[in-house]
Amino acid sequence: MINATIIEHYRFPWREGNRFQLLVDGEHFFPSMLAAIEQAKSHVLLEFYLFESGVVADRFITAMVAASKRSVQIYLLLDDFGALKLSRHDRQRLVAGGVHLSFYNPLHYGGLRRNLFRDHRKLLLADGHTAFIGGAGITDEFAALPNQPHPWHETMVRITGPCVADWQKVFEQNWNHWASPVVNLPQPRALPQPGGSPGRITLNSPSRMEIKRSLLKRIRNAERRVWISTAYFIPSFKLRRALRHAVENGADVRLLLPGEHTDHPAVRHASRRYFNYLLGRGIRIYEYRPRFLHAKIILCDHWITTGSSNIDRWNLRWNLEANQEIDDETFTRQIEELFLSDFMQSEEILLDAWRKRAWHHLFREWFWGKVEMWLERLGHISDRFKS
Numbered sequence: 001m002i003n004a005t006i007i008e009h010y011r012f013p014w015r016e017g018n019r020f021q022l023l024v025d026g027e028h029f030f031p032s033m034l035a036a037i038e039q040a041k042s043h044v045l046l047e048f049y050l051f052e053s054g055v056v057a058d059r060f061i062t063a064m065v066a067a068s069k070r071s072v073q074i075y076l077l078l079d080d081f082g083a084l085k086l087s088r089h090d091r092q093r094l095v096a097g098g099v100h101l102s103f104y105n106p107l108h109y110g111g112l113r114r115n116l117f118r119d120h121r122k123l124l125l126a127d128g129h130t131a132f133i134g135g136a137g138i139t140d141e142f143a144a145l146p147n148q149p150h151p152w153h154e155t156m157v158r159i160t161g162p163c164v165a166d167w168q169k170v171f172e173q174n175w176n177h178w179a180s181p182v183v184n185l186p187q188p189r190a191l192p193q194p195g196g197s198p199g200r201i202t203l204n205s206p207s208r209m210e211i212k213r214s215l216l217k218r219i220r221n222a223e224r225r226v227w228i229s230t231a232y233f234i235p236s237f238k239l240r241r242a243l244r245h246a247v248e249n250g251a252d253v254r255l256l257l258p259g260e261h262t263d264h265p266a267v268r269h270a271s272r273r274y275f276n277y278l279l280g281r282g283i284r285i286y287e288y289r290p291r292f293l294h295a296k297i298i299l300c301d302h303w304i305t306t307g308s309s310n311i312d313r314w315n316l317r318w319n320l321e322a323n324q325e326i327d328d329e330t331f332t333r334q335i336e337e338l339f340l341s342d343f344m345q346s347e348e349i350l351l352d353a354w355r356k357r358a359w360h361h362l363f364r365e366w367f368w369g370k371v372e373m374w375l376e377r378l379g380h381i382s383d384r385f386k387s
Helices: 026-039 055-069 090-096 163-180 210-221 237-248 267-270 275-280 312-316 329-344 357-384
Strands: 015-024 043-048 071-081 100-104 123-124 130-134 154-161 197-205 225-229 253-256 284-288 295-300 303-307 318-326 346-349
Touching: 015 026, 015 071, 015 163, 015 303, 015 318, 015 329, 026 055, 026 130, 043 055, 043 163, 043 267, 055 071, 055 090, 055 346, 071 163, 090 100, 100 130, 100 163, 123 163, 130 163, 130 303, 130 318, 154 163, 163 197, 197 210, 197 303, 210 237, 210 295, 210 303, 210 318, 210 329, 237 253, 237 275, 237 284, 253 329, 267 357, 275 284, 284 329, 295 329, 312 318, 329 346
Parallel strands: 043 071, 071 100, 225 253, 253 284
Antiparallel strands: 015 154, 015 197, 043 123, 123 130, 130 154, 197 318, 225 295, 284 346, 295 303, 303 318
């Protein structure tokens, strides 16, 4: 049973000497991730929420099996719900190919509350030297394919340096809790990189709210800007208050959210019921138009957090999440340029026009907002009766 007592400290400290490479969209991050598997000599560790049979999954399965034949140890931990669309044939290919395959929190008939806990992390580690983290899944949705002309807009970050050893500890702890055989790999010699930058891993789980706590602290202390890109936005009262205070302190606060392209329209409608409050307090809101915005990046002044975590109450309540915090001038400029480019491809929602929207928009926001509030209340009730 997961301990609901919130842990107040951060598991990992800030570490100097890391290098971070921003990879935007599947056309850039998938080849780099596959190359890391193909060049691995010792071990490859993968932890993903979404892993669905298709062209992209086939490429990764082929690379993992080939690496296993070279005596590279491959450990693949998938969320049981997120892997529902991984075919039996592909599962058999992995196991027959020597891949250690396991599933986080297997779904149980009748175990409603237990089934809500999911592993939403996205992580690939190669040889204890290189890590990839971000918001992508191993699915065709992120790839520009003939049957997928509008791939989801997402980012991954390639990491070298001391933070890689921490990422390996994150993977090993989760694997050793849920899977076998036990992972017992040598501690990575991820040495500080010349000219590298500070970084820190933050985690979220029902018992560890590091990502949320760090984010609120940064927003409250922001002096120049708070720019947030997230696929799902259901803000808590504390987050709404922090954003309001940031505006009052003179910060430029902007939200970059999905437009009509989304995999969960109901979440978008529930999110929009907060727009009137936010716009009325000087927070600027942009809806990304070209395709589904799935990226999860927050820029507060020069500080960045990116990884698997969205900004919605469900995500922060039930999921295992992991983010990389970065304090690097060059990387900050790259993130700033990405935001500015995405703002240019978005429609800004203005308060006057928003207040004149059609009645059916109001109804959908009201209805899905009620559903969201009911689910949140249900979560609180279940907390009282858990063993």
